Amino acid sequence: MLYELTDIVRNYNGRNVLDLSLSLEKGRVTGLIGPNGSGKTTLLEILAFLGSPTSGGLFYKGSSVDFGKTDLIRLRRSAVLVQQKPILFTRSVFSNVEFPLKIRNVKKNEREKIVNQLLAIVGMERFISAAADKLSGGETQRVAIAQALACSPDVILMDEPTASVDVENRIIIERIIRDINRLRGISVIFTTHDMIQASRIADDIICLNEGKVTESVHENIFGGSIETDAEGVKFCVIQEDLKIPVKTVKSGQVRVFINPDALGIYKCHGDIKAGFSVRGRVIQLSDEKGSIRALVDIGVPLTIIVPFNAARDVLPGIGEDAWITFNPEKIDVL
Protein backbone atom coordinates (compact mmCIF):
# COMPACT_ATOMS: atom_id res chain seq x y z
CA MET A 1 0.00 0.00 0.00
CA LEU A 2 1.31 3.44 -0.93
CA TYR A 3 -0.72 5.57 1.49
CA GLU A 4 -2.89 4.61 4.40
CA LEU A 5 -4.89 7.41 6.00
CA THR A 6 -6.80 6.72 9.18
CA ASP A 7 -9.24 9.29 10.55
CA ILE A 8 -7.31 12.16 8.99
CA VAL A 9 -8.81 15.49 10.01
CA ARG A 10 -7.68 18.91 8.79
CA ASN A 11 -9.28 21.80 10.57
CA TYR A 12 -9.19 25.42 9.41
CA ASN A 13 -10.70 28.08 11.65
CA GLY A 14 -12.86 25.57 13.50
CA ARG A 15 -14.14 23.90 10.32
CA ASN A 16 -13.13 20.42 9.26
CA VAL A 17 -12.14 20.69 5.60
CA LEU A 18 -10.96 17.09 5.60
CA ASP A 19 -12.23 14.18 7.66
CA LEU A 20 -11.58 10.80 6.07
CA SER A 21 -9.90 7.41 6.06
CA LEU A 22 -8.42 6.20 2.81
CA SER A 23 -6.06 3.66 1.27
CA LEU A 24 -4.21 4.34 -1.96
CA GLU A 25 -2.50 1.57 -3.84
CA LYS A 26 0.98 1.67 -5.31
CA GLY A 27 1.50 1.74 -9.07
CA ARG A 28 -2.00 2.98 -9.88
CA VAL A 29 -3.47 6.10 -11.43
CA THR A 30 -5.97 7.42 -8.91
CA GLY A 31 -8.42 10.18 -9.66
CA LEU A 32 -9.77 12.30 -6.81
CA ILE A 33 -13.00 13.88 -7.93
CA GLY A 34 -15.10 16.41 -6.12
CA PRO A 35 -16.52 19.92 -6.25
CA ASN A 36 -14.68 23.06 -5.16
CA GLY A 37 -14.06 23.04 -1.43
CA SER A 38 -14.33 19.26 -1.16
CA GLY A 39 -10.82 19.01 0.28
CA LYS A 40 -8.99 17.69 -2.79
CA THR A 41 -6.11 20.18 -2.66
CA THR A 42 -5.79 19.88 1.13
CA LEU A 43 -5.60 16.10 0.76
CA LEU A 44 -2.94 16.35 -1.99
CA GLU A 45 -0.84 18.67 0.17
CA ILE A 46 -0.97 16.20 3.04
CA LEU A 47 -0.04 13.36 0.66
CA ALA A 48 2.87 15.51 -0.60
CA PHE A 49 3.97 16.11 3.03
CA LEU A 50 3.58 19.85 2.53
CA GLY A 51 0.72 20.26 4.98
CA SER A 52 0.08 18.41 8.19
CA PRO A 53 -3.28 17.05 9.30
CA THR A 54 -4.78 18.35 12.54
CA SER A 55 -5.21 14.77 13.73
CA GLY A 56 -5.23 11.21 12.44
CA GLY A 57 -2.68 8.73 11.19
CA LEU A 58 -0.80 8.79 7.91
CA PHE A 59 1.22 5.82 6.74
CA TYR A 60 3.46 6.08 3.69
CA LYS A 61 4.77 2.81 2.25
CA GLY A 62 3.93 1.12 5.53
CA SER A 63 5.72 3.61 7.78
CA SER A 64 3.96 6.05 10.05
CA VAL A 65 4.53 9.70 9.21
CA ASP A 66 4.92 12.10 12.12
CA PHE A 67 4.93 15.62 10.69
CA GLY A 68 6.82 16.90 13.73
CA LYS A 69 9.57 14.28 13.75
CA THR A 70 9.86 12.42 10.43
CA ASP A 71 12.45 13.59 7.89
CA LEU A 72 9.93 15.29 5.62
CA ILE A 73 12.53 16.37 3.05
CA ARG A 74 13.33 12.72 2.36
CA LEU A 75 9.61 11.92 1.98
CA ARG A 76 8.98 14.97 -0.22
CA ARG A 77 11.70 13.76 -2.55
CA SER A 78 9.63 10.64 -3.11
CA ALA A 79 6.17 12.26 -3.47
CA VAL A 80 6.11 15.35 -5.69
CA LEU A 81 3.18 17.71 -6.10
CA VAL A 82 2.44 19.49 -9.36
CA GLN A 83 0.28 22.42 -8.30
CA GLN A 84 -2.98 23.39 -9.98
CA LYS A 85 -1.38 26.41 -11.61
CA PRO A 86 2.28 25.50 -11.45
CA ILE A 87 4.75 28.33 -11.19
CA LEU A 88 8.19 28.00 -12.74
CA PHE A 89 11.26 29.82 -11.48
CA THR A 90 12.24 32.89 -13.50
CA ARG A 91 15.01 30.99 -15.26
CA SER A 92 15.24 28.98 -18.44
CA VAL A 93 13.20 25.81 -18.94
CA PHE A 94 16.48 23.86 -18.68
CA SER A 95 17.35 25.41 -15.30
CA ASN A 96 13.87 24.67 -13.97
CA VAL A 97 14.04 20.98 -14.81
CA GLU A 98 17.66 20.88 -13.68
CA PHE A 99 16.82 22.32 -10.23
CA PRO A 100 15.71 19.05 -8.53
CA LEU A 101 18.79 17.31 -9.93
CA LYS A 102 21.11 20.07 -8.76
CA ILE A 103 19.85 19.94 -5.17
CA ARG A 104 20.36 16.17 -5.28
CA ASN A 105 24.01 16.73 -6.28
CA VAL A 106 23.67 14.99 -9.65
CA LYS A 107 26.77 15.62 -11.81
CA LYS A 108 26.54 18.31 -14.49
CA ASN A 109 26.88 16.09 -17.59
CA GLU A 110 24.37 13.65 -16.10
CA ARG A 111 21.98 16.53 -15.38
CA GLU A 112 22.10 17.72 -18.97
CA LYS A 113 21.34 14.22 -20.23
CA ILE A 114 18.38 13.73 -17.87
CA VAL A 115 16.90 17.18 -18.56
CA ASN A 116 17.02 16.53 -22.31
CA GLN A 117 15.33 13.13 -21.85
CA LEU A 118 12.59 14.53 -19.61
CA LEU A 119 11.83 17.46 -21.88
CA ALA A 120 11.51 14.99 -24.75
CA ILE A 121 9.00 12.94 -22.71
CA VAL A 122 6.77 15.99 -22.21
CA GLY A 123 7.36 17.25 -25.75
CA MET A 124 9.08 20.46 -24.64
CA GLU A 125 12.62 19.86 -25.91
CA ARG A 126 12.50 22.77 -28.35
CA PHE A 127 11.78 25.15 -25.45
CA ILE A 128 14.91 24.11 -23.54
CA SER A 129 16.45 27.59 -23.65
CA ALA A 130 13.19 29.53 -23.40
CA ALA A 131 12.39 31.72 -20.40
CA ALA A 132 10.12 29.51 -18.27
CA ASP A 133 7.95 32.36 -17.01
CA LYS A 134 6.99 33.28 -20.57
CA LEU A 135 5.40 29.90 -21.41
CA SER A 136 1.66 29.30 -21.88
CA GLY A 137 -0.42 27.49 -19.24
CA GLY A 138 -0.23 24.12 -21.01
CA GLU A 139 3.51 24.43 -21.67
CA THR A 140 4.12 25.43 -18.04
CA GLN A 141 2.15 22.40 -16.89
CA ARG A 142 4.26 20.11 -19.08
CA VAL A 143 7.56 21.60 -17.85
CA ALA A 144 6.29 21.26 -14.27
CA ILE A 145 5.65 17.55 -14.93
CA ALA A 146 9.20 17.20 -16.33
CA GLN A 147 10.46 18.98 -13.20
CA ALA A 148 8.55 16.51 -11.03
CA LEU A 149 9.88 13.56 -13.05
CA ALA A 150 13.43 14.86 -12.49
CA CYS A 151 12.89 14.01 -8.82
CA SER A 152 12.55 10.29 -9.78
CA PRO A 153 9.59 10.09 -7.42
CA ASP A 154 7.54 7.08 -6.41
CA VAL A 155 4.38 9.10 -6.70
CA ILE A 156 3.38 12.26 -8.57
CA LEU A 157 0.44 14.21 -7.19
CA MET A 158 -1.27 16.50 -9.66
CA ASP A 159 -3.80 19.11 -8.68
CA GLU A 160 -6.23 19.52 -11.59
CA PRO A 161 -3.51 19.06 -14.22
CA THR A 162 -5.74 20.02 -17.13
CA ALA A 163 -7.91 22.67 -15.48
CA SER A 164 -6.35 25.65 -17.22
CA VAL A 165 -5.07 24.19 -20.48
CA ASP A 166 -6.45 23.95 -24.02
CA VAL A 167 -7.69 20.72 -25.61
CA GLU A 168 -4.36 20.04 -27.36
CA ASN A 169 -2.41 20.29 -24.12
CA ARG A 170 -5.09 18.35 -22.22
CA ILE A 171 -4.67 15.38 -24.55
CA ILE A 172 -0.87 15.58 -24.26
CA ILE A 173 -1.00 15.78 -20.45
CA GLU A 174 -3.39 12.83 -20.21
CA ARG A 175 -1.02 10.83 -22.43
CA ILE A 176 1.94 11.82 -20.22
CA ILE A 177 0.05 10.73 -17.09
CA ARG A 178 -0.63 7.31 -18.60
CA ASP A 179 2.94 6.98 -19.87
CA ILE A 180 4.69 7.88 -16.64
CA ASN A 181 2.51 5.38 -14.83
CA ARG A 182 2.82 2.51 -17.30
CA LEU A 183 6.35 3.02 -18.57
CA ARG A 184 8.03 4.29 -15.43
CA GLY A 185 5.84 2.63 -12.81
CA ILE A 186 5.22 5.92 -11.02
CA SER A 187 1.97 6.11 -9.06
CA VAL A 188 -0.13 9.10 -10.08
CA ILE A 189 -2.79 10.72 -7.93
CA PHE A 190 -4.64 13.57 -9.60
CA THR A 191 -7.64 15.71 -8.85
CA THR A 192 -10.24 16.72 -11.37
CA HIS A 193 -13.75 18.08 -11.75
CA ASP A 194 -14.26 16.07 -14.90
CA MET A 195 -15.73 12.62 -14.27
CA ILE A 196 -15.28 11.66 -17.90
CA GLN A 197 -11.58 12.52 -17.73
CA ALA A 198 -11.21 10.64 -14.44
CA SER A 199 -12.81 7.51 -15.85
CA ARG A 200 -10.71 7.83 -19.01
CA ILE A 201 -7.30 7.83 -17.33
CA ALA A 202 -7.72 6.65 -13.74
CA ASP A 203 -7.54 3.05 -12.55
CA ASP A 204 -9.31 4.06 -9.34
CA ILE A 205 -11.67 6.94 -8.69
CA ILE A 206 -12.31 8.40 -5.26
CA CYS A 207 -15.13 10.88 -4.81
CA LEU A 208 -14.77 13.60 -2.21
CA ASN A 209 -17.38 15.91 -0.86
CA GLU A 210 -17.07 18.32 2.03
CA GLY A 211 -13.87 16.62 3.11
CA LYS A 212 -15.33 13.11 3.18
CA VAL A 213 -15.16 10.17 0.82
CA THR A 214 -18.56 9.71 -0.78
CA GLU A 215 -20.06 7.30 -3.23
CA SER A 216 -21.80 10.03 -5.18
CA VAL A 217 -19.87 11.82 -7.84
CA HIS A 218 -20.07 15.55 -7.69
CA GLU A 219 -21.95 15.91 -10.97
CA ASN A 220 -25.30 15.24 -9.39
CA ILE A 221 -25.15 17.66 -6.48
CA PHE A 222 -27.99 20.13 -6.29
CA GLY A 223 -29.19 22.66 -3.78
CA GLY A 224 -32.87 22.83 -2.89
CA SER A 225 -35.45 23.01 -0.13
CA ILE A 226 -37.37 20.19 1.53
CA GLU A 227 -41.13 20.13 1.14
CA THR A 228 -43.69 17.57 2.27
CA ASP A 229 -46.78 16.79 0.18
CA ALA A 230 -50.30 15.98 1.44
CA GLU A 231 -49.45 12.26 1.69
CA GLY A 232 -46.42 12.97 3.87
CA VAL A 233 -43.87 12.20 1.13
CA LYS A 234 -40.84 14.43 1.26
CA PHE A 235 -39.39 16.09 -1.82
CA CYS A 236 -36.42 18.27 -2.49
CA VAL A 237 -37.50 21.16 -4.69
CA ILE A 238 -34.46 21.92 -6.85
CA GLN A 239 -36.18 24.53 -8.95
CA GLU A 240 -39.68 25.47 -10.04
CA ASP A 241 -41.34 22.37 -11.62
CA LEU A 242 -38.47 20.12 -10.59
CA LYS A 243 -38.67 18.11 -7.41
CA ILE A 244 -37.23 14.74 -6.47
CA PRO A 245 -38.29 12.34 -3.71
CA VAL A 246 -35.97 12.07 -0.70
CA LYS A 247 -35.90 10.32 2.64
CA THR A 248 -34.71 12.68 5.31
CA VAL A 249 -35.55 14.17 8.66
CA LYS A 250 -34.04 17.48 7.57
CA SER A 251 -36.05 20.51 6.58
CA GLY A 252 -35.35 23.86 4.92
CA GLN A 253 -32.43 24.42 2.56
CA VAL A 254 -30.36 21.30 1.82
CA ARG A 255 -27.96 19.84 -0.74
CA VAL A 256 -28.75 16.53 -2.36
CA PHE A 257 -26.29 14.04 -3.85
CA ILE A 258 -27.75 11.66 -6.38
CA ASN A 259 -25.67 8.63 -7.18
CA PRO A 260 -25.61 8.29 -10.99
CA ASP A 261 -25.60 4.48 -10.62
CA ALA A 262 -28.84 4.57 -8.66
CA LEU A 263 -31.06 6.24 -11.25
CA GLY A 264 -33.38 4.53 -13.67
CA ILE A 265 -33.74 5.65 -17.28
CA TYR A 266 -36.50 4.64 -19.69
CA LYS A 267 -37.46 5.41 -23.27
CA CYS A 268 -41.23 5.47 -22.55
CA HIS A 269 -43.23 6.40 -19.50
CA GLY A 270 -45.15 3.17 -19.93
CA ASP A 271 -42.02 1.12 -19.27
CA ILE A 272 -41.90 2.41 -15.69
CA LYS A 273 -43.39 -0.13 -13.31
CA ALA A 274 -43.69 2.12 -10.25
CA GLY A 275 -42.29 5.14 -8.51
CA PHE A 276 -41.74 8.80 -9.12
CA SER A 277 -40.39 9.84 -12.51
CA VAL A 278 -39.23 13.00 -14.25
CA ARG A 279 -39.13 13.65 -17.96
CA GLY A 280 -35.96 14.92 -19.62
CA ARG A 281 -33.98 14.90 -22.85
CA VAL A 282 -30.69 13.08 -23.50
CA ILE A 283 -28.02 15.59 -24.39
CA GLN A 284 -24.81 13.53 -24.22
CA LEU A 285 -23.77 9.88 -24.26
CA SER A 286 -20.23 8.64 -23.62
CA ASP A 287 -18.47 5.33 -23.11
CA GLU A 288 -17.05 4.69 -19.65
CA LYS A 289 -15.27 1.38 -19.01
CA GLY A 290 -18.15 -1.07 -19.36
CA SER A 291 -20.87 1.53 -18.83
CA ILE A 292 -22.56 4.29 -20.72
CA ARG A 293 -22.66 7.71 -19.13
CA ALA A 294 -25.75 9.66 -20.13
CA LEU A 295 -26.28 13.33 -19.49
CA VAL A 296 -29.97 14.14 -19.35
CA ASP A 297 -31.47 17.62 -19.19
CA ILE A 298 -34.31 17.54 -16.66
CA GLY A 299 -34.12 21.27 -16.05
CA VAL A 300 -30.68 20.67 -14.58
CA PRO A 301 -28.03 18.40 -16.15
CA LEU A 302 -28.31 14.97 -14.54
CA THR A 303 -25.73 12.22 -15.04
CA ILE A 304 -26.90 8.62 -15.21
CA ILE A 305 -24.66 5.57 -15.55
CA VAL A 306 -26.15 2.54 -17.26
CA PRO A 307 -24.38 -0.84 -17.57
CA PHE A 308 -23.25 -1.39 -21.16
CA ASN A 309 -25.34 -4.54 -21.69
CA ALA A 310 -28.54 -2.81 -20.53
CA ALA A 311 -27.92 0.42 -22.40
CA ARG A 312 -29.16 -0.81 -25.79
CA ASP A 313 -32.59 -1.64 -24.37
CA VAL A 314 -33.23 1.32 -22.10
CA LEU A 315 -31.22 4.26 -23.39
CA PRO A 316 -32.88 6.72 -25.74
CA GLY A 317 -30.72 8.38 -28.39
CA ILE A 318 -29.25 11.87 -28.14
CA GLY A 319 -31.99 14.48 -28.42
CA GLU A 320 -34.71 12.00 -27.53
CA ASP A 321 -36.98 12.12 -24.49
CA ALA A 322 -36.09 10.02 -21.47
CA TRP A 323 -37.91 9.19 -18.24
CA ILE A 324 -35.84 9.17 -15.08
CA THR A 325 -36.79 7.34 -11.89
CA PHE A 326 -35.30 8.02 -8.49
CA ASN A 327 -34.67 5.79 -5.51
CA PRO A 328 -35.04 8.02 -2.44
CA GLU A 329 -32.93 5.56 -0.43
CA LYS A 330 -29.95 6.29 -2.67
CA ILE A 331 -30.17 10.06 -2.45
CA ASP A 332 -27.98 11.63 0.23
CA VAL A 333 -29.33 14.75 1.84
CA LEU A 334 -26.93 17.12 3.63
Next chain:
Amino acid sequence: MTFFLDSFNSALLLLWSLDKDLLVIVSLSLKVSFFSTLISGLAGVPLGLAISMNDFRGKRLVTTVLNTLLALPTVVIGLFVYSFISRRGLLGSMGLLYTPKAMIIGQVILILPIVITLTITALSRIDGRYRKTAMTLGANPFQTAFVIIREARFSILAAIIVAFGRVIAEVGISMMLGGNARGFTRTMTTAMALEFDKGEFTMSVALGIVLLLISFAVNIVLNYFQGKAGD
Protein backbone atom coordinates in the same frame (compact mmCIF):
# COMPACT_ATOMS: atom_id res chain seq x y z
CA MET B 1 23.09 84.79 -8.58
CA THR B 2 26.54 85.82 -9.81
CA PHE B 3 27.96 84.54 -6.56
CA PHE B 4 26.34 81.15 -7.07
CA LEU B 5 27.48 80.92 -10.70
CA ASP B 6 31.04 81.87 -9.70
CA SER B 7 31.01 79.14 -7.03
CA PHE B 8 29.56 76.68 -9.54
CA ASN B 9 32.26 77.47 -12.15
CA SER B 10 35.00 77.19 -9.55
CA ALA B 11 33.54 73.88 -8.38
CA LEU B 12 33.54 72.51 -11.93
CA LEU B 13 37.19 73.52 -12.30
CA LEU B 14 37.94 71.76 -9.00
CA LEU B 15 36.26 68.62 -10.26
CA TRP B 16 37.97 68.86 -13.64
CA SER B 17 41.39 69.16 -11.97
CA LEU B 18 40.61 66.07 -9.85
CA ASP B 19 41.54 67.91 -6.66
CA LYS B 20 43.30 65.53 -4.25
CA ASP B 21 41.35 66.65 -1.15
CA LEU B 22 38.10 66.25 -3.04
CA LEU B 23 39.00 62.73 -4.20
CA VAL B 24 39.98 61.65 -0.68
CA ILE B 25 36.65 62.90 0.69
CA VAL B 26 34.60 61.26 -2.08
CA SER B 27 36.44 57.94 -1.84
CA LEU B 28 36.06 57.83 1.97
CA SER B 29 32.34 58.59 1.68
CA LEU B 30 31.90 55.81 -0.86
CA LYS B 31 33.99 53.38 1.19
CA VAL B 32 32.11 53.97 4.46
CA SER B 33 28.72 53.89 2.73
CA PHE B 34 29.67 50.74 0.79
CA PHE B 35 30.67 48.81 3.91
CA SER B 36 27.69 49.94 5.97
CA THR B 37 25.38 48.95 3.10
CA LEU B 38 27.18 45.63 2.65
CA ILE B 39 26.90 44.74 6.34
CA SER B 40 23.26 45.84 6.45
CA GLY B 41 22.51 43.79 3.34
CA LEU B 42 24.22 40.67 4.67
CA ALA B 43 22.38 40.94 7.98
CA GLY B 44 19.14 42.55 6.86
CA VAL B 45 18.16 40.27 3.97
CA PRO B 46 18.33 37.02 6.02
CA LEU B 47 16.59 38.74 8.94
CA GLY B 48 13.86 40.02 6.61
CA LEU B 49 13.51 36.53 5.16
CA ALA B 50 13.30 34.95 8.62
CA ILE B 51 10.64 37.42 9.76
CA SER B 52 8.70 37.13 6.52
CA MET B 53 8.70 33.34 6.27
CA ASN B 54 7.98 32.45 9.89
CA ASP B 55 4.92 32.96 11.98
CA PHE B 56 5.89 33.62 15.56
CA ARG B 57 4.49 35.31 18.61
CA GLY B 58 5.26 39.02 18.57
CA LYS B 59 5.73 39.25 14.79
CA ARG B 60 3.48 42.30 14.57
CA LEU B 61 5.40 43.95 17.40
CA VAL B 62 8.70 43.33 15.58
CA THR B 63 7.25 44.86 12.41
CA THR B 64 5.98 47.89 14.37
CA VAL B 65 9.39 48.39 16.01
CA LEU B 66 11.12 48.13 12.62
CA ASN B 67 8.74 50.67 11.13
CA THR B 68 9.42 53.00 14.07
CA LEU B 69 13.18 52.64 13.55
CA LEU B 70 12.75 53.83 9.96
CA ALA B 71 12.07 57.29 11.34
CA LEU B 72 15.00 57.27 13.78
CA PRO B 73 16.90 60.61 13.51
CA THR B 74 20.61 60.28 12.76
CA VAL B 75 21.55 62.42 15.77
CA VAL B 76 19.74 59.97 18.07
CA ILE B 77 21.76 57.10 16.59
CA GLY B 78 24.90 59.23 16.92
CA LEU B 79 24.19 59.85 20.59
CA PHE B 80 23.30 56.23 21.24
CA VAL B 81 26.45 54.81 19.62
CA TYR B 82 28.56 57.58 21.18
CA SER B 83 27.41 56.49 24.64
CA PHE B 84 28.82 53.04 23.95
CA ILE B 85 32.09 53.86 22.19
CA SER B 86 33.15 57.05 23.94
CA ARG B 87 36.06 56.75 26.40
CA ARG B 88 33.61 56.27 29.31
CA GLY B 89 31.33 53.92 27.36
CA LEU B 90 31.00 50.15 27.52
CA LEU B 91 33.14 49.68 24.41
CA GLY B 92 35.35 52.70 25.04
CA SER B 93 38.52 50.61 25.33
CA MET B 94 38.19 49.55 21.68
CA GLY B 95 39.08 53.04 20.50
CA LEU B 96 36.36 53.19 17.89
CA LEU B 97 35.26 56.80 18.38
CA TYR B 98 36.13 59.18 15.53
CA THR B 99 37.08 56.35 13.18
CA PRO B 100 35.42 55.19 9.94
CA LYS B 101 34.42 52.02 11.85
CA ALA B 102 32.33 54.10 14.26
CA MET B 103 30.63 55.77 11.29
CA ILE B 104 29.91 52.37 9.76
CA ILE B 105 28.39 51.11 13.05
CA GLY B 106 26.10 54.13 13.25
CA GLN B 107 25.13 53.89 9.59
CA VAL B 108 24.35 50.17 9.90
CA ILE B 109 21.94 50.99 12.74
CA LEU B 110 20.40 53.64 10.50
CA ILE B 111 19.80 51.47 7.42
CA LEU B 112 19.40 47.96 8.84
CA PRO B 113 15.67 48.57 9.55
CA ILE B 114 15.31 49.92 6.00
CA VAL B 115 16.84 46.78 4.48
CA ILE B 116 14.82 44.46 6.73
CA THR B 117 11.51 46.26 6.16
CA LEU B 118 11.93 46.56 2.41
CA THR B 119 13.05 42.90 2.22
CA ILE B 120 9.88 41.86 4.09
CA THR B 121 7.83 43.96 1.65
CA ALA B 122 9.67 42.47 -1.33
CA LEU B 123 9.13 38.90 -0.10
CA SER B 124 5.47 39.50 0.69
CA ARG B 125 4.96 40.18 -3.03
CA ILE B 126 6.55 36.88 -4.04
CA ASP B 127 4.05 34.22 -5.05
CA GLY B 128 3.69 31.58 -2.33
CA ARG B 129 3.80 28.86 -4.98
CA TYR B 130 7.58 29.37 -5.38
CA ARG B 131 8.12 28.20 -1.82
CA LYS B 132 5.80 25.24 -2.23
CA THR B 133 7.42 24.28 -5.54
CA ALA B 134 10.93 24.36 -4.06
CA MET B 135 9.78 22.31 -1.06
CA THR B 136 7.97 19.66 -3.07
CA LEU B 137 10.96 19.29 -5.38
CA GLY B 138 12.96 18.31 -2.30
CA ALA B 139 14.73 21.55 -1.38
CA ASN B 140 15.89 21.93 2.22
CA PRO B 141 15.07 25.17 4.11
CA PHE B 142 18.28 26.91 2.92
CA GLN B 143 17.71 25.91 -0.71
CA THR B 144 14.09 27.06 -0.40
CA ALA B 145 15.21 30.40 1.06
CA PHE B 146 17.69 30.80 -1.79
CA VAL B 147 14.93 30.18 -4.34
CA ILE B 148 12.69 32.80 -2.72
CA ILE B 149 15.48 35.38 -2.45
CA ARG B 150 16.40 34.76 -6.05
CA GLU B 151 12.84 35.37 -7.17
CA ALA B 152 12.75 38.61 -5.14
CA ARG B 153 16.27 39.61 -6.18
CA PHE B 154 15.38 42.81 -8.02
CA SER B 155 13.20 44.14 -5.21
CA ILE B 156 15.85 43.20 -2.63
CA LEU B 157 18.55 44.92 -4.68
CA ALA B 158 16.31 47.96 -4.87
CA ALA B 159 16.03 47.87 -1.06
CA ILE B 160 19.83 47.82 -0.75
CA ILE B 161 20.19 50.69 -3.18
CA VAL B 162 17.66 52.75 -1.20
CA ALA B 163 19.75 52.03 1.92
CA PHE B 164 22.93 53.13 0.14
CA GLY B 165 21.22 56.33 -0.95
CA ARG B 166 20.25 56.98 2.66
CA VAL B 167 23.77 56.60 4.10
CA ILE B 168 25.67 58.44 1.38
CA ALA B 169 23.57 61.53 2.12
CA GLU B 170 23.46 61.37 5.93
CA VAL B 171 25.45 63.87 7.99
CA GLY B 172 24.52 63.46 11.69
CA ILE B 173 26.16 60.09 12.34
CA SER B 174 29.28 60.91 10.30
CA MET B 175 29.75 64.17 12.17
CA MET B 176 29.10 62.83 15.69
CA LEU B 177 30.92 59.50 15.42
CA GLY B 178 33.51 60.35 12.74
CA GLY B 179 34.48 63.75 14.01
CA ASN B 180 35.10 65.16 10.51
CA ALA B 181 38.88 64.63 10.70
CA ARG B 182 40.54 65.70 7.44
CA GLY B 183 41.73 62.77 5.31
CA PHE B 184 40.49 60.28 7.89
CA THR B 185 36.77 60.63 8.64
CA ARG B 186 35.76 63.59 6.50
CA THR B 187 32.91 62.60 4.19
CA MET B 188 31.15 64.59 1.49
CA THR B 189 28.32 65.71 3.74
CA THR B 190 30.49 66.64 6.76
CA ALA B 191 32.96 68.44 4.48
CA MET B 192 30.12 70.39 2.89
CA ALA B 193 28.87 71.45 6.32
CA LEU B 194 32.37 72.51 7.36
CA GLU B 195 33.17 74.41 4.17
CA PHE B 196 29.81 76.16 4.42
CA ASP B 197 30.64 77.23 7.99
CA LYS B 198 33.96 78.59 6.76
CA GLY B 199 32.28 80.43 3.92
CA GLU B 200 34.23 78.35 1.35
CA PHE B 201 31.43 77.63 -1.04
CA THR B 202 33.53 76.32 -3.93
CA MET B 203 34.37 73.01 -2.25
CA SER B 204 30.80 72.77 -0.87
CA VAL B 205 29.28 73.19 -4.31
CA ALA B 206 31.78 70.76 -5.89
CA LEU B 207 30.92 68.13 -3.29
CA GLY B 208 27.23 68.89 -3.76
CA ILE B 209 27.60 68.23 -7.50
CA VAL B 210 29.36 64.91 -6.82
CA LEU B 211 26.67 63.93 -4.29
CA LEU B 212 23.92 64.79 -6.76
CA LEU B 213 25.65 62.78 -9.49
CA ILE B 214 25.94 59.79 -7.15
CA SER B 215 22.27 60.16 -6.18
CA PHE B 216 21.37 60.38 -9.85
CA ALA B 217 23.36 57.21 -10.64
CA VAL B 218 21.81 55.42 -7.65
CA ASN B 219 18.34 56.37 -8.85
CA ILE B 220 19.04 55.16 -12.38
CA VAL B 221 20.11 51.78 -10.97
CA LEU B 222 17.13 51.77 -8.58
CA ASN B 223 14.76 52.50 -11.44
CA TYR B 224 16.25 49.68 -13.45
CA PHE B 225 15.78 47.14 -10.67
CA GLN B 226 12.31 48.40 -9.77
CA GLY B 227 11.37 48.00 -13.42
CA LYS B 228 12.78 44.47 -13.44
CA ALA B 229 10.92 43.62 -10.21
CA GLY B 230 7.69 44.81 -11.77
CA ASP B 231 8.12 42.70 -14.94
